[in-house]
Amino acid sequence: MINNDVLRSIRYMLDLSDSMVVDTIHLADASFDVDASQVHDFLRKDEEPLFVACPDAVLSRFLDGLIYHYRGRDESQPQRAPEQRITNNVVLKKLRVAFELKDVDMHAVFEAAGFPMSKPELSALFRQPDHKNYRDCGDQALRNFLKGLTQRVRPAG
Numbered sequence: 001m002i003n004n005d006v007l008r009s010i011r012y013m014l015d016l017s018d019s020m021v022v023d024t025i026h027l028a029d030a031s032f033d034v035d036a037s038q039v040h041d042f043l044r045k046d047e048e049p050l051f052v053a054c055p056d057a058v059l060s061r062f063l064d065g066l067i068y069h070y071r072g073r074d075e076s077q078p079q080r081a082p083e084q085r086i087t088n089n090v091v092l093k094k095l096r097v098a099f100e101l102k103d104v105d106m107h108a109v110f111e112a113a114g115f116p117m118s119k120p121e122l123s124a125l126f127r128q129p130d131h132k133n134y135r136d137c138g139d140q141a142l143r144n145f146l147k148g149l150t151q152r153v154r155p156a157g
Contacts, residue, residue: 001088001091001139001142001143002046002053002054003042003053003054003055003056003058003059003086004042004043004046004051004053004054005143006059006091006142006146007021007042007043007054007058007059007062008043009146009150010062010066010095010146011043012150012154013146013149013150013153013154014153014154015154018036018037018039018040018043019036021036021039021043021062022034022035022036022039023065024062024065024066024069025058025061025062025065026065027064027065027068027069028060028061028062028064028065028067028068028082029061029064029082032057032058032061034058034061038052042054042058056083056084056085056086057082059086059091060082060083060086060090061082063086063090063091063094063095063098064080064082064094066094066095066098067094067097067098069098070098070099070100071097071098071100087136087137088136088137088138088139088141088142089125089126089129089136089137091137091142092125092126092137092142092145093126095145095149096126099149099153103119103122103123106122107119107122108148108152109145109148109149109152110122110141110144110145110148111148112148112151112152113144113145113147113148113151114144115140115141115144115145115148117141120133121135125137125141
């Protein structure tokens with residue numbers, strides 16, 4: 001899935017302003033150079049003239065910032081280096097950690113989006129890439145996960 005789509009979905013889900021997105025990124029890396037106008041360009045529709053593709057470095061720090069915001073930072077551990085390449089599996093893992101989702105919660109989120117997933121299918125998404133049962137998380141699965149998570153975090157009504 002395109003990084004910009006992931007950023008847009010999470011921003012909508014949590015009802016974040018551009019400056020709140022910047023603050024979240026800075027939770028993960030205070031020295032990272034990003035401002036609200038850049039974030040605004042990342043959030044534009046693909047066909048808009050000032051649209052800018054969201055780099056992996058930005059999305060990685062944003063997702064790490066969400067984890068620190070919701071779970072707190074463990075000062076006893078050294079700061080992890082941001083991922084060089086963000087895949088759908090990495091996004092899924094980071095959101096699972098940020099929102100403290102257990103397997104039951106993950107199944108409920110997928111079910112709410114009308115995209116039921118079996119236990120083996122779900123566990124395969126969280127394995128290491130070199131594991132024989134590892135599976136890539138497809139765009140459709142991540143899109144449905146984000147949809148179900150949005151319903152959970154921001155219920156209609």
